[in-house]
Amino acid sequence: MKVVIVEDEQLAADALSAIVKKLRSQTVILSKLGSVEEAVQWFTLHQAPDLIFCDIHLSDGNSFEIFRQITVNCPVIFTTAYNQYAIEAFKVNSIDYLLKPIKTEDVALAIKKYESQQHPLPLDINNLHQLLQAQQLQQQIKSRFLVKQGQGIKAIPVEEVAYFWAEDGVVFLVTKQGKRFIINYTLDQLEVQLDSAVFFRANRQLIVHIDAVQEVRPYFKGRLSLLLQPHTEHDIIISSSKASDFKDWLDM
Known part of the structure; x- marks a missing residue:
């Protein structure tokens, strides 16, 4: 079995690789890709593997963007931090999802499901994206966060939050x-608990409130600063x- 892992966290990619190799020792990990851009380039230049493990949230965007830009003719098992209810809903579409942190037994079941499907259904990205958005709406939106202040605990209303910043494993x-x-909380967990009308996942380190955006400037190669x-x-x-999604969000 030839496998490609699309995951922007190196430790997570290495851990998943080790689990797959443990379960199927003959598996060849062709590549570990950390971004939408890197994945599009790799799949454009190489023949499709037997199976892809793909994180939903990558350093430069949503991994669904990969499959909008190119056609990859092989099954995909997504990994995500979304809750179990969402996982079960996604599985109705005959696409497997693994809930982070990923467990060996879950990977084993996903591989068995892949091996049992002689003719996997084609990946319907638009349907999956809509389902993902629907699941986000069903999540309870956070109205406050409890934080430590001295020896006590303080509640901060979400309206007072400018942004969430991740650095060295701390948010x-x-x-x-x-x-x-x-x-x-991780940023992945926060993303599904915040109102997407006022919070945007800018990159792997930042979720920003719309009121905190003071200025937007053009940057190299179509990026924004x-x-x-x-x-x-x-x-x-x-x-x-x-x-483009960020500009649309600002203009809501």
Whole structure:
């Protein structure tokens, strides 16, 4: 079995690779790809593998964009941080989804399902995207976050949040007044619990509130550069594949 893993977290890609090799020792991992751009380039230049493991959220956009740009004629098993209800709904479409953190037994079942399907149904990206959006709407939207303040706990209304920033495995909530608090959520988890009308997943490190976007500037190769309020020490770049969606979001 020849496999390609599309995952922007190197540790997660390595862990998944190890699980697959443990379950099927003859498996050949052809490549580990970390972005939409890298995946499109690889699949354009190489013959399709037997199976793809693909994370939904990549460093430069939604992985569904890969399959909109090119045709990949092989089964895909997606990985995601969405809840179990969404996972079961996706499986109705004969496409397997693995809930993060990925467990060996789940990968084993997914591979068995792949091996049992002699004629897998074609991947319907538009249908999957619509289903994903529907599941997001069914998630309970967060109205506040509990954070530690000194020896106590403080509730911060979501309206006071400027953005969420991930750095070195830690996620910070940054308020519109510039205060930073550590929270026990990943950006993937936050993305499905926030109102998409006012929050946007800019890249793998940032989810930003629309009111925090102070200025948008053109950047190299169709990308965008953001100036936020409160200011950040880092350059905030939106990939070319997400630039159009970001502009549409700002104009809502």
